[in-house]
Amino acid sequence: MNVTHGNGKAEDGVVTLEFLLLFPFIVAILYAAGYYSVLFSWQYRMQSVVDGAVASGMYLDRSRFPEQQLGTQVRTRAYSALTELVQDLPSPVQERLELSADNCVTETVSAQSIVVVRCELTMPQAALQAALPAITFGFLGQFPPAPSNGIRASAQVAF
Structure with a gap:
């Protein structure tokens, strides 16, 4: 293509x-x-999984258990629901989650005998980068930048 201006320069x-200069930026933005x-x-x-797990504790009949066992029963039920709901997540997420009995914990507020159950799921940054590769630009670092703490979902409910 030959474009000339008023001064006669081609x-x-x-x-x-312009295409060669802008194309990498457009691809990077799309990526x-x-x-x-x-x-x-x-x-x-x-987040939907942990919300469902803590909500499952709301369906526990408090009158069936002594007050000392209530926290354990709520935690067991919430963790059971958590492990079932994790199975519905996409396989790249399931494989990289840190799942243990510590994902659901309870705390009893003794004055009112209220049990609070909290469930949490975490995907660390290393697992996140393995699942979603970033492009490395040498001295510029990785693009797009991943969250430094990975991703985390947490929910709690008072029972």
Whole structure:
């Protein structure tokens, strides 16, 4: 393509040069949009799982258990629900979650004998980077930047 201006100079390849300069930025923006949409989708689904797990404690009949066992029963029920609900998550998320009995804990507020159950799921940054690879630009670092603490979902409810 040969474009001339009023002064008569020919400027060959201006469009090609602009394309070569802008194309990497456009691809990077599209990649970042896809990266973060997957990341936020996973975090949203993890939040839904922990919400369902702590809500399962609300369906426990308090009159069936002595007050000393109530916290243990609520925690057991919430953790059981958590492990079942995790099975519905996408496999890249399931494989990289840190799941243990410590994911659901209870605390009793003794004055009112209220039990608070809290469930949490965490995907550490290393597992996140293994599931969603970032592009490394040498001295510029990784793009798009992943959350430094990974992703986490937490919910609690008073019973």
